Amino acid sequence: MADLNKTPHKGFFDYLEDGIPKLVLAPTFLAALIFIYGFILWTAWISITQSELLPNYKIAAGYKITKKTLNEMSNEGVPENILEKLRVLEKRELTNKKSKFLRTVKKQIGAEQTRIYRALILRHSYIHDPLYQYKKLFNSDRWIVALKNLLIFAILFIAICIALGLILAIFLDQRIRVEGALRTIYLYPMALSFIVTGAAWKWILNPDLGVERLVRNMGFAEFTFDWLVNSKMAIYTVVIAAVWQSTGFVLALFLAGLRGIDDAIIKAAQVDGASLPRIYLRIIIPSLRPVFLSAIIILSHIAIKSFDLVMVLTRGGPGYSSDLPATFMYAFAFNRGRLGFGASSAMMMFFAVMAIIIPYLYSELRKTRYA
Numbered sequence: 001m002a003d004l005n006k007t008p009h010k011g012f013f014d015y016l017e018d019g020i021p022k023l024v025l026a027p028t029f030l031a032a033l034i035f036i037y038g039f040i041l042w043t044a045w046i047s048i049t050q051s052e053l054l055p056n057y058k059i060a061a062g063y064k065i066t067k068k069t070l071n072e073m074s075n076e077g078v079p080e081n082i083l084e085k086l087r088v089l090e091k092r093e094l095t096n097k098k099s100k101f102l103r104t105v106k107k108q109i110g111a112e113q114t115r116i117y118r119a120l121i122l123r124h125s126y127i128h129d130p131l132y133q134y135k136k137l138f139n140s141d142r143w144i145v146a147l148k149n150l151l152i153f154a155i156l157f158i159a160i161c162i163a164l165g166l167i168l169a170i171f172l173d174q175r176i177r178v179e180g181a182l183r184t185i186y187l188y189p190m191a192l193s194f195i196v197t198g199a200a201w202k203w204i205l206n207p208d209l210g211v212e213r214l215v216r217n218m219g220f221a222e223f224t225f226d227w228l229v230n231s232k233m234a235i236y237t238v239v240i241a242a243v244w245q246s247t248g249f250v251l252a253l254f255l256a257g258l259r260g261i262d263d264a265i266i267k268a269a270q271v272d273g274a275s276l277p278r279i280y281l282r283i284i285i286p287s288l289r290p291v292f293l294s295a296i297i298i299l300s301h302i303a304i305k306s307f308d309l310v311m312v313l314t315r316g317g318p319g320y321s322s323d324l325p326a327t328f329m330y331a332f333a334f335n336r337g338r339l340g341f342g343a344s345s346a347m348m349m350f351f352a353v354m355a356i357i358i359p360y361l362y363s364e365l366r367k368t369r370y371a
Helices: 012-046 067-075 080-091 098-109 111-125 132-138 141-172 179-191 194-205 211-217 234-259 263-271 276-287 289-304 308-313 325-335 339-370
Strands: 061-063 126-128
Touching: 012 339, 061 098, 067 080, 067 111, 080 098, 080 111, 098 111, 111 126, 132 141, 132 339, 141 179, 141 234, 141 289, 141 325, 179 234, 194 234, 194 308, 234 289, 234 308, 263 276, 289 339, 308 325, 325 339
Parallel strands: none
Antiparallel strands: 061 126
């Protein structure tokens, strides 16, 4: 009688059948490991160095007068009047150039005192500072402008896309005859790249070619619409173009959510005498909370990494008035040859994206675990 508990012996073809999917996926997995996660780690390392035009893999270090430096020199007998003069240099940035640092010290305390205390000052002033680029980043006025612009852009972009997408989805949910055609029209902008969108809206908003000229040709000679070249309004032109591009996607999300709601609930509410607006406000829209969350997560991700639309539409200008973190990173890392500084801004964008995605993934996994 055959032993039913005995494990059947695997042949060559069985091993081949198990191994082929792994072999097929291995190149993709390896490429993702190197070109996504590998470069994220590389960028993180570069951000804690003093890399300029070319990468420098040593952690940021150099000469800087700090409170610790002054205390250590005081303990070794440096006179108080010298320390008082050196205290003025505490606000100076870290520098890895010894000659530059010594020239600054010499201007402050004089050539004779610098010669006497040179070795002592150099020994205690040399420090490692992995956060050097990040400190410079948040002391940069241009970075602060980029963060403010991101806040304005993200809030308006997400709010308007969700509001318009929900309204249009409710409109299409009424089973109108031309629903298919309208849905195609609304979704069409998603088929275009942000490069094409930016180029089109640049023509539309150009004072010499677009809306302003069209309205003036209609007889309104005093009409002006110069947002594209107005430093205070340029960021809002980016919002307009981004909303036009992404509203159709949000519409599709909400329409799918609306079609997934059980009709029996709506019919029961209608039997109880509830009007259509009340049904939407009290029953249907609250049921779309998961769709709202998904839309906010996706739109936030798009807002944080927005680059191509800004580059085509305004190039971050006028000046840097419409800069976003992505354009800031590109400008410093590739145009100005400040690789470490640009990498630090890239890592701040990465942390912002992770701050949005990780809680979302955690909540989804938790729901799955307790479902």
